[in-house]
Amino acid sequence: MELAGVLAAKQKQILELWTERTLDSYTTPGFFKKSRDLFANPVGVQIRNTLARLFTLLREGAEPEALIQPLDRVVRIRAVQEFTASQAVVPFLELKWVVKGVLGEEALQAPLVAELNEFDCAVERMALMAFDLYCQCREQLYRNRLNELKSGRALFTDGGCPSRFLDAETAREADGK
Amino acid sequence: MAVVKVDKLAQSVAKGPSLMTGAYPNKSWMEVPVVFKPGNYAYPTKADKLEYLDSQQGVSFPNARDWSPEDDDWKLPENWKDIILQGLADRLDRFRSLKIFMDCCVRCGACADKCHFFLGTGDPKNMPVLRAELLRSVYRNDFTLAGKILGKLAGGREMTVGVLKEWFMYAYQCTECRRCSVFCPYGIDTAEITMMLRELLHLVGIGINWAMEPVANSNRTGNHMGLTPQAFKGNVDFLCDDVESLTGVRVNPTFNRKGAEVLFITPSADVFAEPGIFTCMGYLLLFEAIGLDYTWSTYASEGGNFGLFTSNEMMKKLNAKMYAEAKRLGVKWILGGECGHMWRVIHQYMDTMNGPTDFLEVPKSPITGTVFDNAKSTKMVHISEFTADLIKNGKIKFDKSRNAHVIPTFHDSCNPARAMGLLDEPRYILDHVVDTWYEMPENTIRERTFCCGSGTALNTDEIMELRMRSGLPRANAVQYVHEKHGVNTLGCVCAIDRATLTTLMDYWVPGVEVAGLSELVGNALVIEGEQRQELTEGLRTLV
Numbered sequence: 001m002e003l004a005g006v007l008a009a010k011q012k013q014i015l016e017l018w019t020e021r022t023l024d025s026y027t028t029p030g031f032f033k034k035s036r037d038l039f040a041n042p043v044g045v046q047i048r049n050t051l052a053r054l055f056t057l058l059r060e061g062a063e064p065e066a067l068i069q070p071l072d073r074v075v076r077i078r079a080v081q082e083f084t085a086s087q088a089v090v091p092f093l094e095l096k097w098v099v100k101g102v103l104g105e106e107a108l109q110a111p112l113v114a115e116l117n118e119f120d121c122a123v124e125r126m127a128l129m130a131f132d133l134y135c136q137c138r139e140q141l142y143r144n145r146l147n148e149l150k151s152g153r154a155l156f157t158d159g160g161c162p163s164r165f166l167d168a169e170t171a172r173e174a175d176g177k
Numbered sequence: 178m179a180v181v182k183v184d185k186l187a188q189s190v191a192k193g194p195s196l197m198t199g200a201y202p203n204k205s206w207m208e209v210p211v212v213f214k215p216g217n218y219a220y221p222t223k224a225d226k227l228e229y230l231d232s233q234q235g236v237s238f239p240n241a242r243d244w245s246p247e248d249d250d251w252k253l254p255e256n257w258k259d260i261i262l263q264g265l266a267d268r269l270d271r272f273r274s275l276k277i278f279m280d281c282c283v284r285c286g287a288c289a290d291k292c293h294f295f296l297g298t299g300d301p302k303n304m305p306v307l308r309a310e311l312l313r314s315v316y317r318n319d320f321t322l323a324g325k326i327l328g329k330l331a332g333g334r335e336m337t338v339g340v341l342k343e344w345f346m347y348a349y350q351c352t353e354c355r356r357c358s359v360f361c362p363y364g365i366d367t368a369e370i371t372m373m374l375r376e377l378l379h380l381v382g383i384g385i386n387w388a389m390e391p392v393a394n395s396n397r398t399g400n401h402m403g404l405t406p407q408a409f410k411g412n413v414d415f416l417c418d419d420v421e422s423l424t425g426v427r428v429n430p431t432f433n434r435k436g437a438e439v440l441f442i443t444p445s446a447d448v449f450a451e452p453g454i455f456t457c458m459g460y461l462l463l464f465e466a467i468g469l470d471y472t473w474s475t476y477a478s479e480g481g482n483f484g485l486f487t488s489n490e491m492m493k494k495l496n497a498k499m500y501a502e503a504k505r506l507g508v509k510w511i512l513g514g515e516c517g518h519m520w521r522v523i524h525q526y527m528d529t530m531n532g533p534t535d536f537l538e539v540p541k542s543p544i545t546g547t548v549f550d551n552a553k554s555t556k557m558v559h560i561s562e563f564t565a566d567l568i569k570n571g572k573i574k575f576d577k578s579r580n581a582h583v584i585p586t587f588h589d590s591c592n593p594a595r596a597m598g599l600l601d602e603p604r605y606i607l608d609h610v611v612d613t614w615y616e617m618p619e620n621t622i623r624e625r626t627f628c629c630g631s632g633t634a635l636n637t638d639e640i641m642e643l644r645m646r647s648g649l650p651r652a653n654a655v656q657y658v659h660e661k662h663g664v665n666t667l668g669c670v671c672a673i674d675r676a677t678l679t680t681l682m683d684y685w686v687p688g689v690e691v692a693g694l695s696e697l698v699g700n701a702l703v704i705e706g707e708q709r710q711e712l713t714e715g716l717r718t719l720v
Contacts, residue, residue: 026299
């Protein structure tokens with residue numbers, strides 16, 4: 001597993017570029033990139049930390065199921081922001097290009113090519129899982145809307161008060177005008 | 178959601194790193210127009226609601242019509258620009274605070290990253306400084322010498338339809354939570370800037386139905402839901418039956434009873450919808466346990482006041498019923514339930530708007546004798562202050578094991594925390610009704626608490642995505658204590674919180690329920706003669 005070693009060695013540059021590109025999808029990414037306080041900057045820090053975790057899992061060849069929880073963390077955020085479905089999940093796919101960009105010439109050399117193909121497959125699988133999660137998040141939103149409507153919290157009764165059945169003329173008469 | 182650019186999509190897949198994700202225009206904020214699409218705006222006020230309100234005394238809501246934010250033509254009155262500029266001139270004249278806020282910002286940026294809307298969206302116009310700049314730029318252009326001469330160079334810009342649309346977009350992407358104000362070295366109250374923006378928009382018939390229908394209902398029947406006196410009483414009676422079957426205690430509250438010592442006012446959601454009704458059961462049990470001489474009013478049947486999110490005249494009018502009912506019923510003082518913005522109206526505006534209340538007495542707890550000097554001007558005491566005082570004086574007994582199913586954290590609701598300084602009483606109560614509870618991280622609580630993201634009448638379902646992203650900073654902190662300590666309950670003291678945090682938790686932190694503090698009090702309260710069933714979920718248990 002030569003690739004694992006190379007990816008570990010270049011992890012810092014890869015994560016930097018991957019995070020940078022992902023956060024660049026926001027209109028004003030400056031603060032999201034700068035602040036490292038999880039509670040002052042939830043979007044930036046959650047994405048930064050989670051991409052790092054995902055990369056480590058991929059590098060170590062973790063089972064796909066292990067990716068679900070961290071993927072969900074990022075997808076859940078992007079599913080309610082003003083992105084299309086493809087924009088929301090494209091960062092995961094981009095990891096392929098990020099890795100090749102960082103490895104440069106090295107990526108084209110024989111020992112790595114085959115392993116990189118496998119890595120690309122794992123990345124693509126991750127992106128597809130992200131898409132499933134995206135759909136789940138959107139469905140959850142629709143369920144939330146329904147739950148609110150059903151709960152009665154959203155109900156403004158349109159009937160009940162006799163005064164609202166008065167037509168304008170009767171109301172004026174009643175007011176003595 | 179953004180429109181997919183198929184050509185770019187294809188290009189990015191074919192050629193490598195995506196253009197889709199980073200392809201936002203890098204223009205000056207003034208040159209980026211707003212785009213309304215389903216999910217990013219709340220529905221406009223129904224014309225008949227606005228017509229009704231405009232016909233009412235003391236308020237003015239002209240230019241009712243059917244219109245859609247998605248249309249190019251908003252059917253504005255012909256002289257809309259004069260109306261807006263004259264409206265701004267009037268307000269600059271009447272409200273000294275507005276004039277100061279327009280002039281004194283030095284754009285230090287301390288507020289910029291403190292807004293939950295900005296933190297959830299990354300949209301620069303959600304930075305409080307820039308949101309205020311939407312109004313300030315027009316102010317500079319038309320009301321300052323530098324702006325009149327230098328225009329854009331002095332940060333001024335002409336009032337156009339595009340600017341008006343921008344106002345509508347961002348005045349309704351602010352929940353007036355005032356977190357940004359905590360960090361402003363000049364103390365600029367950005368909430369009041371949003372209030373002014375909304376007032377100005379109402380002059381040309383632009384507002385949202387989720388604010389105005391409750392306002393219309395409140396004006397007519399006294400509460401947001403439009404409940405008649407009979408329906409209001411009926412709902413409380415149902416809750417009394419539930420309380421009896423759960424605890425064996427029969428509570429018999431009175432309505433519109435003249436001569437009661439205390440008038441109790443709470444948000445109507447407490448008597449109507451889950452999970453507020455459990456909070457209401459908590460009130461009913463508490464008052465029974467201490468034998469409080471109190472009455473409900475079926476007219477002052479709403480603590481909430483969406484007038485605050487509408488116009489100062491509307492706020493004043495809706496607020497007036499509290500004192501009017503207190504006077505009519507001849508009570509000594511008023512006890513208020515768990516509500517957020519109700520307390521902002523009471524604490525910051527009520528006395529000036531509808532006081533002085535020489536017909537009421539400085540509130541004194543009939544049980545402990547404590548005089549609430551802090552409520553000397555408004556004559557209204559918060560249920561948490563009242564309960565904490567009962568606990569401190571040993572007047573009520575708790576069995577914490579009845580809350581064994583609950584591991585809470587506490588969400589400081591924006592207005593009680595920042596607008597009236599209610600920080601320690603809820604915590605003191607929690608200490609006494611549950612075994613253990615956990616604080617969220619310190620920059621997300623007390624004065625720095627994060628908003629639920631759905632206040633100021635933004636708790637409507639058509640903007641669900643917007644609510645979820647603006648609520649992310651709050652949910653993120655809850656998620657932290659949920660994962661670290663197994664927290665399963667988010668306690669709060671606000672009706673909008675109870676409704677909207679429930680949805681927020683469903684999306685971000687499944688497994689966390691939302692409960693009013695008085696519900697947890699009711700769960701643990703030991704009452705003489707009670708015959709409680711085994712209530713594994715407290716007052717929520719289905720029996």
